Amino acid sequence: MAPRIPLQSPLQHSDTVATAGGVDHHPSQPTGWRRWLLTTNHKEIGTLYLIFSLSMFFVGGIFALVVRAELFQPGLQLVEPEFFNQMTTMHGLIMVFAAVMPAFTGLANWMIPLQIGAPDMALPRLNNFSFWLLPVAFTLLLSTLLMPGGGPNFGWTFYAPLSTTYAPASTTFFILALHIAGISSILGAINIIATILNMRAPGMRLMDMPLFVWTWLITAFLLIAVMPVLAGVITMMLMDINFGTSFFDAGGGGDPVLFQHLFWFFGHPEVYIMILPAFGIVSAIIPTFARKPLFGYASMVYATAAIALLSFLVWAHHMFVVGLPLVAELFFMYSTMLIAVPTGVKVFNWVTTLFRGSISFESPMLFALAFVVLFTIGGFSGLMLAIAPADFQYHDTYFVVAHFHYVLVPGAIFAIMAGVYYWLPKWTGHYPNETLAKWHFWFSVIGVNLTFFPMHFAGLAGMPRRIPDYALQFADFNLVSSIGAFFFGASQLLFVLVIILCVRGGKPAPAKAWEGAVDLEWTVPSPAPLHTFETPPVFRQIEK
Amino acid sequence: MSGGSYYVPAKSYWPILGSLATGFMMVGLGAQLVYGSANVLILIGVIAVVAVMAFWFRDVINESHQGLYDSQMDRSFRWGMGWFIFSEVMFFAAFFGALFYVRMFAIPWLGGEGAKGVSALLWPNFIAEWPLLSPPDASVSGPDNVFSPWQLPLVNTLLLVTSSITLTIAHEALKAEKRRVCRNWLAGTVILGCCFIFIQGVEYYEAYQHYGITLEAGIFGSTFFILTGFHGVHVIIGTLILMVMLARIIRGHFSDTGHFGFEASCWYWHFVDVVWLGLFIFVYVV
Ligand code: HEM
Ligand SMILES: [Cu+2]
Numbered sequence: 001m002a003p004r005i006p007l008q009s010p011l012q013h014s015d016t017v018a019t020a021g022g023v024d025h026h027p028s029q030p031t032g033w034r035r036w037l038l039t040t041n042h043k044e045i046g047t048l049y050l051i052f053s054l055s056m057f058f059v060g061g062i063f064a065l066v067v068r069a070e071l072f073q074p075g076l077q078l079v080e081p082e083f084f085n086q087m088t089t090m091h092g093l094i095m096v097f098a099a100v101m102p103a104f105t106g107l108a109n110w111m112i113p114l115q116i117g118a119p120d121m122a123l124p125r126l127n128n129f130s131f132w133l134l135p136v137a138f139t140l141l142l143s144t145l146l147m148p149g150g151g152p153n154f155g156w157t158f159y160a161p162l163s164t165t166y167a168p169a170s171t172t173f174f175i176l177a178l179h180i181a182g183i184s185s186i187l188g189a190i191n192i193i194a195t196i197l198n199m200r201a202p203g204m205r206l207m208d209m210p211l212f213v214w215t216w217l218i219t220a221f222l223l224i225a226v227m228p229v230l231a232g233v234i235t236m237m238l239m240d241i242n243f244g245t246s247f248f249d250a251g252g253g254g255d256p257v258l259f260q261h262l263f264w265f266f267g268h269p270e271v272y273i274m275i276l277p278a279f280g281i282v283s284a285i286i287p288t289f290a291r292k293p294l295f296g297y298a299s300m301v302y303a304t305a306a307i308a309l310l311s312f313l314v315w316a317h318h319m320f321v322v323g324l325p326l327v328a329e330l331f332f333m334y335s336t337m338l339i340a341v342p343t344g345v346k347v348f349n350w351v352t353t354l355f356r357g358s359i360s361f362e363s364p365m366l367f368a369l370a371f372v373v374l375f376t377i378g379g380f381s382g383l384m385l386a387i388a389p390a391d392f393q394y395h396d397t398y399f400v401v402a403h404f405h406y407v408l409v410p411g412a413i414f415a416i417m418a419g420v421y422y423w424l425p426k427w428t429g430h431y432p433n434e435t436l437a438k439w440h441f442w443f444s445v446i447g448v449n450l451t452f453f454p455m456h457f458a459g460l461a462g463m464p465r466r467i468p469d470y471a472l473q474f475a476d477f478n479l480v481s482s483i484g485a486f487f488f489g490a491s492q493l494l495f496v497l498v499i500i501l502c503v504r505g506g507k508p509a510p511a512k513a514w515e516g517a518v519d520l521e522w523t524v525p526s527p528a529p530l531h532t533f534e535t536p537p538v539f540r541q542i543e544k
Numbered sequence: 545m546s547g548g549s550y551y552v553p554a555k556s557y558w559p560i561l562g563s564l565a566t567g568f569m570m571v572g573l574g575a576q577l578v579y580g581s582a583n584v585l586i587l588i589g590v591i592a593v594v595a596v597m598a599f600w601f602r603d604v605i606n607e608s609h610q611g612l613y614d615s616q617m618d619r620s621f622r623w624g625m626g627w628f629i630f631s632e633v634m635f636f637a638a639f640f641g642a643l644f645y646v647r648m649f650a651i652p653w654l655g656g657e658g659a660k661g662v663s664a665l666l667w668p669n670f671i672a673e674w675p676l677l678s679p680p681d682a683s684v685s686g687p688d689n690v691f692s693p694w695q696l697p698l699v700n701t702l703l704l705v706t707s708s709i710t711l712t713i714a715h716e717a718l719k720a721e722k723r724r725v726c727r728n729w730l731a732g733t734v735i736l737g738c739c740f741i742f743i744q745g746v747e748y749y750e751a752y753q754h755y756g757i758t759l760e761a762g763i764f765g766s767t768f769f770i771l772t773g774f775h776g777v778h779v780i781i782g783t784l785i786l787m788v789m790l791a792r793i794i795r796g797h798f799s800d801t802g803h804f805g806f807e808a809s810c811w812y813w814h815f816v817d818v819v820w821l822g823l824f825i826f827v828y829v830v
Contacts (some may be wrong), residue, residue, distance in 0.1 A: 038555040120552045122620035127599070129559035136567035138576075172577045176570040183566070186631050194623035197552070198616060228631045232638025236770065240578045243759045247642060250663065251681030253763035255650035258642055265641075325658065485747035531552075 028144075037132075039532060040124035042109045047427075048131050049106025050420075053099050054496070056138065057413075060094035061489050063087045068451075068485040070468050071478050084468040085153035086145060092156025092194045096274070097181050098138045100408065103416045104277040105130075105188050108216050111423060112192065114521035114528065117201025117537045122194035130188040136344035137180035144177070155466055157267065160248035160259040164240045170239060175234045182227045189223035192216055201520070203539035207298065210519045214301050215280030218308045222273050225312075226266040233262040257322055264315035272311045275375075275407060276304060278415030279346060282368045284519065285422050286350050289365035290357025291516040296349040302344035310339045320391045329388045336386040340379065348375055353479035361436035362514070369420035370410055370445050378406030381456065396466075401457025405452045414444070417495065424499070429527035430506030436498045443491030450484025551612040558600040565592035605797070605805070618804055629815050632778075636819050639774065643767045643826060647674050651763075654680055679762035687764055688756035693828035696747050700740055701824045704779075707736035707815045711786075715810050718793070719745045721800045727793050733813070734790060741788035744776050771827055778816045784808045 039045060066087045070078045079087070109127065113120055121127045144151035149168035152158065158534065162250075163171060196217045199211070209217075236247040237259075246252020248259045279300075287294040294300065316324060316332040324332075350372050359365070381403040385391050394400060417440075424432045454477040463474045512522040520539070524532045569589025569732040575582035607613065657674025663670075667680035677686045691697060714729035751757035751768075758765050789809050792798065798806055 031806055034555075037560045038557060040553050040555060076778045119550050122625055124552050125556050125559050126624070128556070129562050132560050132563035133566060136563050140567065140571065169578050173571075173574040176574045180566060180570055186628075190627045190631070191623050194620045196622055198619045223629050224631045225634050228633075228635035229638040229641075232635055232642075236639075236642065236766075238577075239759070239766065239770065245759050245770070246679065246684060246763050246768075247766050249684075250650075250654065252681065252684040252766070253651060253654065253679040253686075254646065254766065255653075258645050258650060261645060262638055262641065263640075 005011065026217065040128055042113050042121045042122070042124065042127065043427075043530060045121075045127050045131050046106045046109030046111075047132075049102045049109055052131075052134055053103035053106055054499075056098035056102070059142070060091050060099055061492065063091035063094065065485060065489055067091060068482040070161075071470070072482040073124070073479070074472055074475050074527045076469055079468070082150060082153060083467045085155075085466065086151045088466050089155050089158075090142075090145065090150045090510065093141065093152070094138070094154060095408075096270070097178070098134070098460065100274045100412050100416070101185065102134060104216075104219070104274070104412075105185075105192075106420050107212075107281070107416070107423070108192055109275065110427065111521060112195055112213055112216060113199065114426070114524065114532060115213050115519050116199060116204060116253055116531045117520050117539060118195060118199035119531065119534050119536075121191050122199055123191050126187055127191050128505075130184045130191065133180050133184035133187075137177045137184065140173060140180070141177035144173050147173065157263060158237075159263070160237060160240065160256050164237055164248055167241065172238065175238045175241075178234055179231060182231050183222050186216070186227045189220035189227075192220040193224070196220075201533070203540040207301070208539065210280075211294065211297070211300055211304075212277065212280035213285035214305050215276040215283075218304050219273050219276045222269045222276075222308055222311070227271075229262060230266040230270075233266065234258065236262075257319070259485030260319050260322060261316070264318045265312075265458075268315040269308075269311045271404070271407070272307060274412045276308065278371070278375075278412045279304065281415045281419040281422070282350065282371050283346075285364045285368040285418055286353050286372075288422075288514050288516040288518070289362060290354050290359050290366075290459075292353055292357045293518075294349065295352040295355075296345070299345055300349055303345040306342040307339060309336065310342070314339060317386055317388075317391070321386045321395045333386060333388040337383065340383055340386075343379055347372060348356045362421075363432065363434060363441055364418045364422035364514075366438065366441045367414045367421065370413045370441070371418065374406055374414070374445075374448065378403055378411055381406060394459060396458035396464055398455040398465055399461045400415050401465050402452050402455035402459055405455070409452065410445070410448050414448075417444070420499070422514070423521075424502050426511030426521055426528055428503050428506075429509055429525075430502050431509050432498050432502040432514070433506060436494060436501070439505055440491060440494040440498060444488060447484050447488025447491055451481050451488055452484075454478075454484075455479045549614050550616055551607065553603075553607070556600075558596050558603070562593070562596040562600065565589060565596050569593055597606060605792075605806060608795075610801075615786070618802075621808070622802050625804075625811060629811060632815065636771075636774070636822075639767070639771050640822065640826065646763050646767065651676060660806070675762075676762055676764045684760070684762045685756070686762045687758075688754075689766070690755065690757065691747065691751075693824065696743055696750075697824055697828040700743050700747075701820065703736050703740045703743070704820050706818045707733045707740070708814055710736065711810055711813055715806065718798060718803055718806060719800050723796075727790065728792060730786065730790050734783060734786050737779060737786060737800065737813075740779055741776065741783065744772065744779070747772075768827060771823055775816070775819055775823055778819070782809075782813050782816050785812060 036044065036048060064087075066079060067084065070076070070084055096285075109121065112118075147168075147170040150168060151168070151170055152163070152174045154162040154167060159175075196209070196213055206214075236245070239245040240247050240249065246254040248254050248256045250256065283294055283300060314332055314336045316328060317336040320329060320332070361369075379398065385394055385400065385403055421432055421437055424430070458474050458477040458481075461474065463470055463477075509526040511525050513526055514522070520537065521528070523537070568591075569586060569592070572582050572585030572587075572589045576586055649671045651674060652658070654663050654667070654670055655671065656670075657742060663680070670680040671678070675686070675687065675690045677690075679686050710729045711733045714726045714733060717726035717729060719721075759769055786809055789806050792805070797803075
């Protein structure tokens with residue numbers, strides 16, 4: 001067992017506030033557009049990531065609305081099936097690689113140095129490089145939609161041979177765009193690990209780090225471990241398409257199933273890459289608004305590590321119907337169910353933290369609480385899917401779509417929104433407009449459930465995913481889903497409104513914007529000055 | 545931990561130019577592959593990427609010479625390089641994984657083994673073997689023959705293992721402030737690297753001319769070229785890096801204690817060496 005962990009509060013620090021607010025003895029700061037292009041500052045780069053992610057959230061959202069509009073009624077009304085396929089594919093790719101992942105990286109950039117008392121990221125120029133690769137990658141990816149033959153149309157999982165032998169010509173560009181995005185992720189992750197391992201304030205041990213930092217440390221490890229595997233598999237696709245190799249062609253001795261193994265060896269850890277930092281955010285917000293230290297800090301850390309390690313051993317639960325040997329079906333079924341244990345530990349800890357807390361319900365807390373409830377629903381449907389014989393029925397139906405949208409939208413994305421509302425006062429110096437934020441929350445909760453809950457039923461009744469038309473008996477479910485989707489999409493405009501208003505003004509926030517907040521970021525002024533912790537704070541935890 | 549003097553570079557053109565250059569290179573590559581005739585674009589892209597890297601590293605070297613880096617910065621570089629090499633390990637792991645999967649599962653199954661042997665209906669005469677000289681489908685012609693590991697591949701193994709030793713000697717010499725010794729052994733390492741690349745070139749020529757091992761020769765050719773090819777690219781990059789290190793040694797860079805650039809190059813070279821050992825065993829010997 002590790003040494004007993006002191007409670008997480010209170011913290012003490014040196015005269016950081018004075019230092020941080022003091023004279024800026026840095027070389028002249030470029031202004032205007034050059035400020036953003038050339039920056040090496042973790043806060044500016046964090047802002048860039050967040051703005052990029054928010055824009056891509058809307059781009060991906062519009063693609064989803066095209067899909068939902070077509071599925072509003074049975075029959076083909078609005079778009080060609082070919083274009084429909086491009087929309088589902090692009091929606092998935094953009095949401096995963098351009099919206100959720102960059103949002104977490106943006107939050108990491110902003111908050112990790114502040115939470116560990118570091119002056120900046122460990123490798124600031126590399127940081128800027130990682131960011132600017134993203135617009136390049138996704139401009140290229142989106143441009144494939146305009147190329148002859150259309151964009152990628154094989155789903156975000158791009159199974160071969162659909163994505164090789166039968167793919168549109170633009171697939172080569174899709175591969176190269178994904179390579180650029182992958183380089184960005186790997187370099188970003190290296191930077192984050194180096195920052196966490198090397199830049200902590202004197203006195204801060206690993207087991208003193210806030211959970212957002214811990215979860216990101218483990219996420220960064222996952223990224224460095226699996227993004228190269230993605231790079232490898234798309235390189236093999238590139239070779240199959242352009243150089244006549246036979247990796248995924250049984251006629252030449254290869255195997256299309258090999259593609260799926262490699263893809264999911266990346267893909268399953270990838271879904272944890274999208275949820276572990278969310279766990280970290282929620283683990284910061286719930287104690288703050290319950291005004292109690294997090295229950296089971298150490299077990300949270302171990303659970304996160306356990307989830308990350310297990311995530312390397314479960315990939316074939318996406319492949320139960322592909323024709324695996326029986327032992328493999330059994331192995332992957334049980335290992336997948338095992339993941340529910342550490343996940344359950346986390347949910348237990350959050351609920352126990354709430355128990356007998358003096359809870360208040362500001363917008364970050366609302367999103368965090370909705371996260372706990374709705375993510376758990378997604379976890380349960382995951383458990384159902386993990387039962388191999390049952391998955392023979394559910395696989396490739398809307399039940400899977402319901403499952404992963406529950407873990408990703410009210411899961412990952414709600415956690416991101418919770419984090420944004422939680423840290424906006426630190427970024428802008430103003431509280432977000434609480435009334436509007438609450439409207440945004442309630443609209444989002446209603447929209448999410450209207451959209452995705454009926455999908456469970458449509459899926460259990462057998463509606464296949466990724467098809468632009470469906471049998472009449474699914475009409476009601478789809479009608480509700482489509483209405484919900486447009487409602488959810490429209491309510492996100494409120495989110496943008498709240499952010500813009502908050503940047504421009506609002507109730508001023510003190511350094512410690514939330515009464516129950518304890519971590520180091522709340523010791524620097526709000527808004528956080530461009531340079532913080534230039535003299536490292538002395539971190540001390542006092543045992544109670 | 546933080547000593548209070550962490551150097552945060554103010555602003556830099558290289559990251560943004562680097563990402564544009566990367567985009568340029570990729571667009572060029574894609575245009576060449578899809579539409580043909582974009583060689584010039586690729587060339588410009590590659591030159592731009594290399595130029596940006598050169599300028600970026602120049603800045604880092606200058607900052608280091610100005611004494612802006614403390615021991616904490618040094619640790620950041622170490623962590624950075626270490627994790628970068630780990631990511632490279634995982635990149636090769638994907639290719640090795642593909643090789644193992646094909647050899648252990650895909651080909652026996654194609655041959656009718658286990659409950660998966662349904663493809664026997666499709667290709668009833670297929671015989672599972674490795675190296676796979678006759679792929680299932682008649683439209684794919686396999687290699688005529690494969691290399692004996694005990695000729696050129698063995699020579700290459702000896703070259704690379706020796707080069708790791710000579711590089712270590714050079715490194716020890718640098719630590720002992722024996723710069724001439726360091727320079728000579730480093731030059732020797734570079735020569736060994738060049739020999740390796742040359743022999744690998746000869747082997748590729750042989751593969752295409754006399755052995756019928758081509759990219760199109762079914763899964764054997766695919767795995768052979770992706771593994772040796774990416775390894776070869778890494779040797780070329782590693783050799784270029786060592787050449788830069790040689791130039792820096794000659795110019796009087798590095799000290800007995802401060803030479804992380806040199807050390808990182810050593811790490812990289814040893815990593816490339818270890819990958820080759822895996823290749824030698826699993827691609828050539830067994
Ligand atoms: C208790 C935890 C979980 C379990 C047991 C679980 C199990 C599964 C299973 C068995 C499938 C495959 C279903 C099929 O294709 O037939 C699946 C799909 C999926 N899961 Fe989960 N899951 C869990 C948590 C998560 C989390 C946390 C995320 C992401 C944040 C996630 C994202 C996804 C995605 C994106 C897919 C579908 C991929 C696709 O086919 O497009 N899951 N899950
Ligand atoms: Cu999974």
